[in-house]
Amino acid sequence: MTSPMRSLLSDHSRYVESFRLFLENSTEHQCMLEFIEKKLPSIISSIGNEKSTINILSVGGGAGEIDLQILAKVQVKYPGVIIHNDVIEPSAEQITNYKERAAKTSNLENIKFTWHKETSSEYESRTKANGDMKKWGFIHMIQMLYYVKDISATIRFFHTLLEPGGKLLIILVSGTSSWARLWKKYGPHLPLNDLCLYVSSADIEEILDAAGLKYQSYDLPSNMDITDCFAEGNKNGELMLDFLTETCNFSQTAPLDLRKELMEDLKNLQYSENIGGRYFFNNNLSAIVVESSI
Ligand SMILES: C[S@@+](CC[C@H](N)C(=O)[O-])C[C@H]1O[C@@H](n2cnc3c(N)ncnc32)[C@H](O)[C@@H]1O
Numbered sequence: 352m353t354s355p356m357r358s359l360l361s362d363h364s365r366y367v368e369s370f371r372l373f374l375e376n377s378t379e380h381q382c383m384l385e386f387i388e389k390k391l392p393s394i395i396s397s398i399g400n401e402k403s404t405i406n407i408l409s410v411g412g413g414a415g416e417i418d419l420q421i422l423a424k425v426q427v428k429y430p431g432v433i434i435h436n437d438v439i440e441p442s443a444e445q446i447t448n449y450k451e452r453a454a455k456t457s458n459l460e461n462i463k464f465t466w467h468k469e470t471s472s473e474y475e476s477r478t479k480a481n482g483d484m485k486k487w488g489f490i491h492m493i494q495m496l497y498y499v500k501d502i503s504a505t506i507r508f509f510h511t512l513l514e515p516g517g518k519l520l521i522i523l524v525s526g527t528s529s530w531a532r533l534w535k536k537y538g539p540h541l542p543l544n545d546l547c548l549y550v551s552s553a554d555i556e557e558i559l560d561a562a563g564l565k566y567q568s569y570d571l572p573s574n575m576d577i578t579d580c581f582a583e584g585n586k587n588g589e590l591m592l593d594f595l596t597e598t599c600n601f602s603q604t605a606p607l608d609l610r611k612e613l614m615e616d617l618k619n620l621q622y623s624e625n626i627g628g629r630y631f632f633n634n635n636l637s638a639i640v641v642e643s644s645i
Contacts, residue, residue: 355604356542359597360498367444369594370413372587377575377634383417383493383522386571386638391424394640397516398488399429408487410471410509411495412438415449419456421491426458434462437487441470471499475508487512491520494636496555497547503558506641510564513643521639525570526553529622529633533595536616540609547597552637564641571636577617578629595632 359366374380399405405425412418415438422436440446446466453464467474471492478484490509499505510519524530534549552568559566577595579588592601595617602610616622623630 354542354606356601357599357604358542358547359593359599360547362599363442363444365590365593365599367442369590372590373575373594374416376577376579376587376591378573379494379575379634379636380416382571382573382636383638384420386522386569387417387420387424390569390638391421392428394518394520395425395428395489398514398518399425399432400516402429402432402488404433404435405429405489406485406487406514407434407436408490408509408512409436409438409440410474410490410492411498412440412449413442413445413493415452417493418449418491419452421489422459422462425489426461431461435465436462437465437467437485439467439469439471439474441468441473443468471495471505471509472501475505484512486514486517488514488517489520490517491522493520493522496521496523497550499548502548502550502555503562506555506558506564507562510562510641510644515643515645517643519641519643521555521641522571522636523555524551525635525637526551526556527633528635532621533613533616537596537609537613541596541598549597552639555637555639559639559641564644566639566641569638569640571638573634573636574624574631575634576629577623577632580617581614581630 359369407425409418422434425434438449446468453459490512496502513519528551531551538549556568577591579585580592582588589602593599598605617632618630623632
């Protein structure tokens, strides 16, 4: 019998909704903002030297929350410089959210936004076919490499688009996070297909080492309050469970024994810390900054 479990990515609205709940219940964006505040200024110190224009490429920019914070830091570092900020984002819904957010944000006068409604591989094919291989001072891929077909080829392609002194920032779950543990154990039982790959920073570092690329990694401690996942029939809890398993309607479609074991594990110390009766899943992230080759 074929399993009724489907990848969460196959229902884009549900994906966006469960991602929003994940953000509301985790310190995901807070830990990124802290990294942007404390580490980004020195990381971007080589991207705009003596340039009148800085080119930034956001791959999988989502609704732009983090992108706009990055842009604010670039503006402070390079006052008055024109910034071209291109965004590759396949979701029309996310692009609309991004545009609305940008429209409500002040001080963006020196930034020219261009949105490309396509995946990273569509961008690669299109620009190669056009012979339009624009170079970028800063490229970032934040929490999106799970969704590309060939991670190694994607990293290598975007790395070739860096200007001299440019930087490629990759953020994704840490190899020491509960995500890595969860995917290792349950990945084979979840609807893994070509829409989502269970990768962590440890896999990316292996790819970078094999490609001989120079990089530096930073730990971003984070957690996610998953207590609602244990409240029977709680809609938000169900959406968060979908996000954790990357499965659409996990509660309704997963076999009972799988659901039982996974729910028990999620309460286990190896996955979550119990603080005052609430369960905090280890959502630690890693930021990897890859140098340009020249
Ligand atoms: C988890 S969200 C991260 C959004 C944003 N970077 C953030 O951290 O808030 C992943 C984003 O990648 C986008 N995405 C999915 N597959 C993609 C692909 N193949 N190429 C580019 N973006 C993709 C999704 O639409 C989604 O907006």
